[in-house]
Amino acid sequence: MNAVPLNPTLMQRWQSFSKACVRGFHVYASWLVSISWKRFIVLSVLLLIGTNILQDLPPFTWRVTEHVDGPSMPKLPKLPKPASTAKLPAGMHYEVKIDKHGVRIVPVASPATPGASGVEPQPGVEIKLPESISSEDAKAAIEQAKDALEELAQQARAAQEAAEEVRDEARQALEEAGAVGSHTRTRVVHLGDFLVNLAVFIILGSGVIKVTYKGRIQAEVKAAQAEETAEAESLKRQVIEARMAAMQAQVEPHFLFNTLASIDHLIETDPPRASQMQRNLIALLRASMPTMREANAGGVRDLGREMSVIKPYLEILKVRMEERLQTEIDVPEGLMSAEFPPMMIQSLVENAIKHGLEPKAEGGSLKVKAEIVHGKLAVTVADTGLGFGRAATAGTGVGLANIRERLMLLYGSKGGITVTENQPSGTVVTITVPYRSREQGA
Structure with missing residues (x-):
C-alpha cells in the first residue's frame, strides 16, 4: 500500500507554526526568568482573581430566555373525599x-x-x-x-x-x-467553569519553567563565557607565539651570519677550531629547527631537547668570545625527561650574552642550572655580566614579558619567572614550572 505524500504547503505551514511556538516559548520563559519571585506571586494572585471575575461575565456566562407555547398549568391539589359510611348487610x-x-x-x-337468618x-x-x-x-x-x-x-x-x-x-x-397565549422561561448557561483550573495549571507550569529555564540559561551563559575565555586565551597565546617567532626570526639570522663569518675566518687562521665550530653549528641547527616549529604550535618539550640546543650554542659562543666566556651546565640526568616550554632557556641565554657578557670588556661566566624546588622544576640562567638594564645594548624587556605571558597561559599561577641581581655582578633569571615527566605522561 503506497503512502500518501504530505502536501508541501501543509508541511511548510506546520514547520512555521512549530518554529513560532518554540520562539514564543523561549520569549515567555526568558520573561519569567527576568522577573522576581515576588512579582511572579503577585501576578499569579491577580490571574486567579481575574479568572474568578471573568467566569461570571459574558462570553463565559450568559442568560437565555425561551418562549414556550401551549398550556403550563400547575397541578391542583385533590380535595379529600368524605369518609365513607359503613354499610350493613342486606336485610x-x-x-x-x-x-x-x-x-x-x-x-x-x-x-x-x-335469608336474613344466615347473616353474620x-x-x-x-x-x-x-x-x-x-x-x-x-x-x-x-x-x-x-x-x-x-x-x-x-x-x-x-x-x-x-x-x-x-x-x-x-x-x-x-x-x-x-x-x-404562551409563557417565557429563563435559564443560565455557564462556560467559564474551566477558567480557574486553567489559571492554576498556567501558574504551576510557569513556576516549573521559571526554575528549570533559569538553570538552563545560567548553564548557557557559563558555557558562552567559557568559550569566549578559551577563544581569548587562544588568541592571546597565538599573539605571544607570533611575537616569539618574530624575535627568533630576528635573532637566528644575526647569530647565523656571525657564526658563519667566524668559521670563514677560522678556516684561514685555525682550521681545527673552524671545524669544531662548524660541527656545533650543525648540531645547533639540527636541534633548533623542530624546537622552533613546536614553539610556534604552543607545545612543550622535554628539558633534554632544550639542552641539546643550548650546549652547541654556548660552544659556538665560546669559540667566538674565546677566553672572555666561561660556561657551566648543571642539569641532572634525571631531569632531562621533565616537560619544559621550548625556546625559553635559549632566549634567556641570548639575552645574558648580548646584554650582559658581550658588552663587558673582560667578559664573564654563564651558568645554566636545573633543580627541583618545593616540588616544582626550576631552571636558572645566571651570568656575571654588567647587570640587568646597565648595558648600552639593554633591551626593552619584551622578551621577558613574552615569557611571563606564555607561562601564565600554559600553567596559570603555577608557573612564573623571577629576575634578581647576581653577586658580585650580573643577573639571575629563574623559570619555575610544575614538574611533570614526559615519560610518565606518555
Whole structure:
C-alpha cells in the first residue's frame, strides 16, 4: 500500500507554526526568568482573581430566555373525599332502644327479608345512663344530638360541593389561559467553569519553567563565557607565539651570519677550531629547527631537547668570545625527561650574552642550572655580566614579558619567572614550572 505524500504547503505551514511556538516559548520563559519571585506571586494572585471575575461575565456566562407555547398549568391539589359510611348487610338495620338499663344501638334483621337468618351477627353499642337521668330526658337529648349531627353533615357536604366548584372553575380558567397565549422561561448557561483550573495549571507550569529555564540559561551563559575565555586565551597565546617567532626570526639570522663569518675566518687562521665550530653549528641547527616549529604550535618539550640546543650554542659562543666566556651546565640526568616550554632557556641565554657578557670588556661566566624546588622544576640562567638594564645594548624587556605571558597561559599561577641581581655582578633569571615527566605522561 503506497503512502500518501504530505502536501508541501501543509508541511511548510506546520514547520512555521512549530518554529513560532518554540520562539514564543523561549520569549515567555526568558520573561519569567527576568522577573522576581515576588512579582511572579503577585501576578499569579491577580490571574486567579481575574479568572474568578471573568467566569461570571459574558462570553463565559450568559442568560437565555425561551418562549414556550401551549398550556403550563400547575397541578391542583385533590380535595379529600368524605369518609365513607359503613354499610350493613342486606336485610339488617339498627334500632335504638332506651330503657332503664341505658341506651342500646343494636342491629336487627328484618323478618320479611329472606335469608336474613344466615347473616353474620353485627356489633352493637350499649351506653349506660346514670340513675339520676330518666329515659325520656335521654331520648330527648339523643334526638337533639341527632338533629345537630345531620345539620353539620349537610354543611360539610355543601362546603365540599363549593370547593369542587371553585377547583373546576380554576382548572377551566388555566386551560383557557394556556390555550390563548404562551409563557417565557429563563435559564443560565455557564462556560467559564474551566477558567480557574486553567489559571492554576498556567501558574504551576510557569513556576516549573521559571526554575528549570533559569538553570538552563545560567548553564548557557557559563558555557558562552567559557568559550569566549578559551577563544581569548587562544588568541592571546597565538599573539605571544607570533611575537616569539618574530624575535627568533630576528635573532637566528644575526647569530647565523656571525657564526658563519667566524668559521670563514677560522678556516684561514685555525682550521681545527673552524671545524669544531662548524660541527656545533650543525648540531645547533639540527636541534633548533623542530624546537622552533613546536614553539610556534604552543607545545612543550622535554628539558633534554632544550639542552641539546643550548650546549652547541654556548660552544659556538665560546669559540667566538674565546677566553672572555666561561660556561657551566648543571642539569641532572634525571631531569632531562621533565616537560619544559621550548625556546625559553635559549632566549634567556641570548639575552645574558648580548646584554650582559658581550658588552663587558673582560667578559664573564654563564651558568645554566636545573633543580627541583618545593616540588616544582626550576631552571636558572645566571651570568656575571654588567647587570640587568646597565648595558648600552639593554633591551626593552619584551622578551621577558613574552615569557611571563606564555607561562601564565600554559600553567596559570603555577608557573612564573623571577629576575634578581647576581653577586658580585650580573643577573639571575629563574623559570619555575610544575614538574611533570614526559615519560610518565606518555
